[in-house]
Amino acid sequence: KHSFRAAEEVKWSDYDNHYQVSFILSGVRSRLDYDRDGNILRSIRYYDPSMLPLNILSKIRKNYSSKDLFGVTELMIADELYYYVKMQDEKQWMTLKVDAMGNTEVYEKYKKKL
Numbered sequence: 001k002h003s004f005r006a007a008e009e010v011k012w013s014d015y016d017n018h019y020q021v022s023f024i025l026s027g028v029r030s031r032l033d034y035d036r037d038g039n040i041l042r043s044i045r046y047y048d049p050s051m052l053p054l055n056i057l058s059k060i061r062k063n064y065s066s067k068d069l070f071g072v073t074e075l076m077i078a079d080e081l082y083y084y085v086k087m088q089d090e091k092q093w094m095t096l097k098v099d100a101m102g103n104t105e106v107y108e109k110y111k112k113k114l
Helices: 054-063
Strands: 008-014 019-025 028-034 040-047 068-077 080-088 092-099 104-111
Touching (some): 054 104
Antiparallel strands (some): 028 040, 040 068, 068 080, 092 104
16 A cells, blocks of 8 residues: 555465565556565566567567567566567567666567468
């Protein structure tokens, strides 16, 4: 309630060694894991690629111009931040793993049945 006052659809879960909360804030679905002292252990957010940092979005659009971007999963664990960017073209689906500096690697790739 203190950190995310405008959050909607808030759901808390209590596990053996941590708490988990999921909610929607400004249209972005999020999930946070907290330790028993209230420190964030991990965060996951799901959003549209247009919300990526501009330097990362620009690099992806330049290097994968033939692909349509359709989703982002942002994962932060400790001080490490990664974006998993979903994209597709006529022949395949692909997920790029992108770090905070914009370094990319193909995380997964699947052929579409034609």
